[in-house]
Amino acid sequence: MSDDVFEDVLLAAQEGDENAFAQLWRALNPPVVRYLRTLSPSSASDLASETWVQVIRNLAKFSGGEPAFRAWVFTIARNKVLDAVRHDHRRPRSSSDDIALDQLPSPDDTAQLAMDNLSTDAALDLIASLPRDQAEVIMLRVVAGLDATAVGVILGKSPGAVRVAAHRGLHRLQELVGRPPVTLSAQQEGFQ
């Protein structure tokens, strides 16, 4: 969505145009849900709904272009995750699904799952197995399409730190895959 188109759509949405808001939602909800899946797999959809409710409430106050809007939405999503984590820490549950993401052990079968079916869900699970900061940076850089500066603003880090975290995550991801790329591609071709 170009900047001019985005401005028109955003203005229409701020004035109450339902279709305009639907365009924004369709464009941003999938990456938001995927980002939330990597941070809180069990409650990604709920957090996404809360994120959009917050977006709707504050939509009239927003001003800026598409990158800023994208960063704003993901900032809200991240804040929702943090609120959920704080709430879970105050009221701990026995379910292992609610354990913080950075405390989860890396599943042993994630790489194999990725090899077997490199679908979006498998790729997200693979990224989610990374340390939280690395997974978050990769998701924001790749899925949300934000640059290092915007990611740094969201995460409270410098662009250099974001870059380092992303590189570490990619190295870790390469180790998780564990196979030469050629082999992986060959397996993909074989499955297909």
Added chain:
Amino acid sequence: MHDDDVWGGEMPNLPFWRRHNDQTDAEQLDQLLDAGQFDAAANPEWQSVSDVLRSAAAAAEPSELAGETATLAAFRREQVGIRHRRPQPIARYKTVIANRFSTLLPGRIAVGLAAGVVTLTGAATAAYACVLPAPIQSFAHTTIGAPRPSDSKLSVAAVDADNWKNHPTPSVSATPTPTPSVSVSAAAVTASVTPTPTASKSPVPKVTEKPALDPAQLAAVEALVDYRLCQSYTTLTNLGKSLDPKALAILAKAAGSSTPATIAAYCAALPVPPNPCLAQPLPTASPSPSTTPSANIKDNDKYIKGGDWWRWCGICPSATASPTPTVSATSTATPGVSSLHRFPFPWFWCGDRDPKASHSAKPTPTVKPTPTKSPFPGNWWGGGFGFGKDGNGQGSNGQGGNGAGTGGGQRDGTPMHAVQGADTAQHH
């Protein structure tokens, strides 16, 4: 490589070994993160990671768009609420405010302002008419110079402005008398000792029981205000100062012109108004011969510009009575002119002091004034306002052996001389 390790590109300037192709590796990783810039053919070792990232950023799946209806419903609900609480444009606000203000100004606001003015004016008038409750009357006395609520024996009627002008020399009379009662003349220009205490016990109606002002009383209040303004104007003029602009405006309005000559003529012709606090005429005492003023008083007086301002200002030299007619004014300190200039309220006169009012005291041994260490000796706020006993130099507690209780108005009996009285005036 473990999680705690760093890859070579993070520390490129270290002098030891680093992995080859670190810089190239970092560029490749940046290209991986930027969608569409990664060349998988040139970097086959990162092909698998590229596939993972591409899959993560793939097109939306139907499950990810399932909540559109609910989200749009929330959007509709929010829009309804936004319309209800949507702020109006600023221009419209301004118009509304202007319309409401223009509507309210001649109506409610004007009525409110008028009510406030009437209230304040009425309060001041009531204070001068002594119809307020005693505490409020006392407050009005200390703030705006209204008569004291309980001082019925002394009146502004006892002051003859013309006479005190004609007799600038302070006269203090100490008449030996066996009775301690003191009466101050109301119509005459002097205070004298009367043999009976009846004058001081003249019936005084309770001022708090007065419901309202009658026209005569109101006229007396107005005359009293004008008279006091004239007094302040005259005194300050003599001191080389100017009256407060507001007070001067009132006085100029009453005089008909703001020229000093007109005001002076008006003030000179202004009769001495009666004290509205007094329901009954004051007892009139015959003038008594005044004794020779003490040298100390004169010494004090010479430091004061404007003559005997301290008399009617209620700041009187302490006259210590003695069995002999000799009056020993006990002021030893000299009030500097600078103390006068520090008077904070230039138009706030101290009181109506009879210029010829003599200090009468019973024949008690001379008591030397006690040096006061406190900056506010005794009842520092209570004296020197003319209407009161103390202000007229006839402090009741001064009739004993502690120094005649002059204008300073000391409740604790500590003699207050002119200097202390000046300090008192300054604090007010």
